[in-house]
Amino acid sequence: MDNLHKxxxxxxxxxxxxxxLARNEIVGLLGPNGAGKTTTINMILGVLEPTSGAIRIEGxxxxxxxxxxxxxxxxxxxxxxxxxxxxxxxxxRVFGLIYGVKxxxxxxxxLLREFELERFRDMKSGVLSSGEQTRLCLAKAMLNQxxxxxxxxxxxxxxxxxxxxxxxxxxxxxxxxxxGVLWTSHNMYEVEDVCDRVLLLARGKILLEGDPKTLPxxxxxxxxxxxxxxxxxx
Amino acid sequence: xxxxxxxxxxLRHFYLVSGSPARVLPLFAWVAIDxxxxxxxxxxxxxxxxxxxxxxxxxxxxVLLWDFxxxxxxxxxxxxMEDVWSRNFLNIFATPLSxxxxxxxxxxxxxxxxxxxxxxxxxxxxxxxxLSFFAYGLALVPxxxxxxxxxxxxxxxxxxxVLRFGPASEWFIWPIPALVSPxxxxxxxxxTLPSWMQHICRALPPSYIFENVRAIVAGRTASxxxxxxxxxxxxxxxxxxxxxxxxxxxxxxxxxxxxxxSAETVT
Numbered sequence: 001m002d003n004l005h006k007x008x009x010x011x012x013x014x015x016x017x018x019x020x021l022a023r024n025e026i027v028g029l030l031g032p033n034g035a036g037k038t039t040t041i042n043m044i045l046g047v048l049e050p051t052s053g054a055i056r057i058e059g060x061x062x063x064x065x066x067x068x069x070x071x072x073x074x075x076x077x078x079x080x081x082x083x084x085x086x087x088x089x090x091x092x093r094v095f096g097l098i099y100g101v102k103x104x105x106x107x108x109x110x111l112l113r114e115f116e117l118e119r120f121r122d123m124k125s126g127v128l129s130s131g132e133q134t135r136l137c138l139a140k141a142m143l144n145q146x147x148x149x150x151x152x153x154x155x156x157x158x159x160x161x162x163x164x165x166x167x168x169x170x171x172x173x174x175x176x177x178x179x180g181v182l183w184t185s186h187n188m189y190e191v192e193d194v195c196d197r198v199l200l201l202a203r204g205k206i207l208l209e210g211d212p213k214t215l216p217x218x219x220x221x222x223x224x225x226x227x228x229x230x231x232x233x234x
Numbered sequence: 235x236x237x238x239x240x241x242x243x244x245l246r247h248f249y250l251v252s253g254s255p256a257r258v259l260p261l262f263a264w265v266a267i268d269x270x271x272x273x274x275x276x277x278x279x280x281x282x283x284x285x286x287x288x289x290x291x292x293x294x295x296x297v298l299l300w301d302f303x304x305x306x307x308x309x310x311x312x313x314x315m316e317d318v319w320s321r322n323f324l325n326i327f328a329t330p331l332s333x334x335x336x337x338x339x340x341x342x343x344x345x346x347x348x349x350x351x352x353x354x355x356x357x358x359x360x361x362x363x364x365l366s367f368f369a370y371g372l373a374l375v376p377x378x379x380x381x382x383x384x385x386x387x388x389x390x391x392x393x394x395x396v397l398r399f400g401p402a403s404e405w406f407i408w409p410i411p412a413l414v415s416p417x418x419x420x421x422x423x424x425x426t427l428p429s430w431m432q433h434i435c436r437a438l439p440p441s442y443i444f445e446n447v448r449a450i451v452a453g454r455t456a457s458x459x460x461x462x463x464x465x466x467x468x469x470x471x472x473x474x475x476x477x478x479x480x481x482x483x484x485x486x487x488x489x490x491x492x493x494x495x496s497a498e499t500v501t
Contacts, residue, residue, distance in 0.1 A: 008489075008490070038493075039490075042490070042493040045324075045328040046327075046328065046487070047323075047324060047327050047328050047487060047492045047493045048487060048490045048492075048493050049487045049488045066330075066332075067330040067331075067332055068330070070328065070329060070330040071330045075328055077324070079324075080324040080325055081321075082322075082325060083246075083316075083320035083322050083325075084320060085250060085253075085254075085316075085320055086246065086249055086250070087249075090246075090249045093245065094242050094243075094245055094246045094249070095242070095325070095329070096242075097238050097239065097241055097242030097245060098238075098239050098242040098243075098326075098329045098330070098331050099329060099330065100236060100238055100239065100330070140325075
């Protein structure tokens with residue numbers, strides 16, 4: 001992401017953000033509500049056009065080669081559940097076709113097993129619990145084995161035990177599939193646990209960047225949560 | 235264009251329709267009711283009128299062709315509205331799917347659903363009321379083609395309106411065929427209308443079709459020129475509707491409307 005700006009009239013949502021994401025790296029995008037996290041993710045997903053700046057995924061400029069860039073990208077967000085009127089299997093099949101997944105039936109079976117969704121296979125997604133829907137969204141997000149995975153509060157509706165399992169799966173996926181992950185969360189414990197690097201965002205700008213384990217001490221704080229609160233109140 | 239992506243959109247609609255009686259029934263129920271209602275009206279008119287011609291191919295045939303157009307248009311908008319109702323825009327538009335692949339998926343879904351309605355209408359009209367489409371001869375092909383293309387054009391335009399103005403604007407979309415029908419001359423010759431209405435009629439492809447339906451039933455031949463104009467206008471309308479949809483989509487991406495669609499922000 002190179003010098004991204006997004007302006008709505010006189011309101012500046014994102015103000016000159018630049019960062020890179022390497023393969024196998026999980027980067028936490030942190031910030032108070034309205035800091036510009038979701039706006040940034042929407043721009044990377046091609047559903048929101050930046051006012052200025054460039055986004056390149058695997059060297060492909062999303063404004064010029066949108067389809068090819070999004071071929072190797074996927075996302076899961078707590079506010080974007082899959083259609084509740086399709087079954088778990090149907091949702092995965094439809095999105096698998098749209099993402100052009102090779103050997104789709106085999107890939108779906110593997111994901112159903114991995115996310116413990118086998119028994120919900122023929123159930124309408126809308127009747128699943130919020131935790132089960134989150135697992136389905138994550139299964140969809142990994143269908144095409146993306147090189148860039150965008151996760152907007154992926155564990156927000158999960159219990160602590162399931163959230164820990166999901167974090168481990170995503171970590172494993174990033175390590176073994178050579179995938180870069182951009183992760184937003186308000187759970188600082190989770191961010192410290194899973195992220196290699198964090199970007200602290202406020203009022204559309206990146207204010208701090210670094211290793212979540214050492215960054216708080218570098219700024220005179222005991223924990224990432226303390227640092228987050230200090231940045232949010234600035 | 236990647237056919238697999240378009241197939242994904244068609245398959246999504248197939249899953250929805252096949253798993254829901256509430257979606258299956260409207261494919262044929264309303265057109266069947268129309269056929270029965272107009273079939274008996276035309277029979278009655280044949281018994282009381284001294285017009286000297288058969289009302290069945292004029293009225294029942296016209297209703298059948300108009301219902302076919304309506305089903306095609308609603309087929310496209312219905313497939314699009316499924317994404318609106320299930321709040322699926324973010325999931326759909328954040329994929330590699332291009333707008334042409336998406337619209338092609340909507341059109342193919344509509345071909346499948348409108349074919350069901352057409353078959354049911356043909357079956358009822360021919361078996362119960364003796365309407366023979368062989369009476370129209372080869373002209374039936376351009377008749378159906380023009381109405382199909384115009385249905386696609388209005389369906390895509392309807393989808394663009396809903397995308398631009400938000401979910402509540404769907405009430406604009408469903409009555410469009412009723413709004414167009416007085417100008418299409420479905421039941422009467424265009425010469426019946428005042429001249430300002432006739433000018434509007436000339437811009438609508440279906441008006442060329444229904445004038446020629448009446449000409450054939452009256453024993454004349456269909457005008458090749460009229461059919462050519464109808465086809466050309468219908469193709470132009472499809473191109474215009476796709477252009478409008480693409481413009482609205484680009485506007486929605488620029489303003490963030492897709493990402494926060496349910497907010498119904500008209501800017």
